[in-house]
Amino acid sequence: MSALEPNSYRTGPDERGHFGIFGGRFVAETLMPLILDLEQAYKDAKNDPAFHAELDDLARHYAGRPSPLYYAERLTEHLGGAKIYFKRDELNHTGSHKINNCLGQIQLARRMGKTRIIAETGAGQHGVATATVAARFGLPCVVYMGATDIERQKPNVFRMKLLGAEVVPVTSGTGTLKDAMNEALRDWVTNVADTFYIIGTAAGPHPYPQMVRDFQSVIGKEAKEQMQEREGRLPDTLVACIGGGSNAIGLFHPFLDDKSVEILGVEAAGKGIETGEHCASLAGGEPGVLHGNRTYLLQTDDGQIKDGHSISAGLDYPGIGPEHSWLKEIGRAKYVSIRDDEALDAFQLCTRLEGIIPALEPAHALAHVVKIAPKLPKDHIILMNMCGRGDKDVFSVAEHLGVSL
């Protein structure tokens, strides 16, 4: 390992969008010129102080950043081991970390002179965040959402409509997130001249994985400073949930070169990896090419993409961002998985002990914290990303608990 260990884990991707063998630009020729334009526009924006100033201003006054770093005292006492902190990204405007990325991408869309916004969404959090920024900047917005997901996330569908977005039900395939992404790509290829595609996770063709990571890295940068203020040191362990992996890479990336920091990503094991009904692409998948990048995918031996399963619609994606695939392969981050029932228990525990209703997505991260914290010493610091709030999930949790509202 030492011979292969890079000087820094934070320099990727290379100029062709590769993190090791992962990433790349596997898109139709129609989109390729636009992808190259986007790459250049993003490079220019990154070097433009005005772009950063505007984004910082929006983050502070519109989204409510910085989000607090919270010491979860009663959870820590209850578990009786490591000291647990939450990065409170669920307190952002629109209720999750998704707004960080949407503000960045819509600024880029405006710089590129694009006049129409499209997005895909699973649970609806990214759809709501995209519809929100589109409303804020007066751009028409179309959100593609699987018909199955529309049925299980009705409140978010109505939110998007209130915000002025058109929500298009996707019935092709199995009507979930991956089909919504296919349909968004079909729209983009048809309306390539005027349309900007705001991808919600750190996946897709280069430069999306890098761009989304950079916009989400505000989570880790803030947390690092806040932890320094509170504890005068780095945390020992980071924990974040992973669907596509944008909240996780946002927390992890600023810490990648701090070798004392252990990094844990938590995938959704659904009903259990062994049942095949899960969406843990790293634990149960193989490298493949989908949606513009090479990464770990849930697939058959014949290279057909399999459907994921999770109690959390936000984790229900058969792929994962390419940088996570790379971090797994080189061993800098470790990836574990949590079942539906474990997440549901953690959801209730956090609600009762801390008065915080987590989204089902970070409830997976929390469930892993519940597993490891009791075995760790009291001076061990765990930092978990509370990337979304659970308001959207109360109806489906009630159903799972057998409560009729």
Add this chain to the structure above:
Amino acid sequence: MSTRVDARFEKLKAEGRTAFVAFITAGDPDLESSYELLAGLPGAGVDIIELGMPFTDPMADGPSVQASTIRALKAGQTMIKTLDMVRRFRAGGDNETPIVLMGYYNPIYRYGVDAFLKDAVEAGVDGLIIVDLPPEEDEELCLPAIKAGVNFIRLATPTTDDKRLPAVVAHTTGFIYYVSITGITGAASAVTGDVEAAVARIRKYTQLPVVVGFGIKTPAQAAELGAVADGAVVGSAIVDAVRGELGADGKMKPGGTGRVLEKVRALADGAHSARRAAAE
């Protein structure tokens, strides 16, 4: 290295004819009906066959091809069965009609690039059209395919500007597939004048034949667009014809394949009338 594709275009050029290229999805609606259709295509006037390799997530395809892909996968189509169809076609005695496999990269990547190329060559495949492999990813499959003697046919699109065209044609062999619209297969039809200008622009960069596809649905459109290029591709209209012959059980109705082939024949006649009309 001359392939069946090169030979076919030389022959068509000598005869002053436009190529009619037909797309079907391998295994749609089931393996036997699909093979029957494949075997009947040359007799229906098809010059080059595009055989679709089904994939669960066909991002560049419209509803017609998506539906045919799902039918094929539900019927149990696999890459091995697709290659078997080609092998059987060649064993049936047709050693001249080129077969180009069209699809997406993941099933090939999963099969293994080297193993796939070896098996494809051995089965009698002549070329590949892989939608999600732009020139930026040439090392993946394009260069190994050319080395293995398989044509790698690239798509050029209305967004492929003069800056990109040299890169797009650089490692293309066999022919250039001009996507006549910005969009998905089976979508709105192209404007002939725009296509004519685009084909002229592509010809500044390559000697290869230019074939036009996406959005050609009728014999008249095949004739019109075929006249301004070296060939015309029809896909969605043919897989729609297959769908139209399915019974309530999802199986091909008796005589269905023959009726689909009649429609293919009409489209082929349309495309073939193009150059003659232009010459007269």
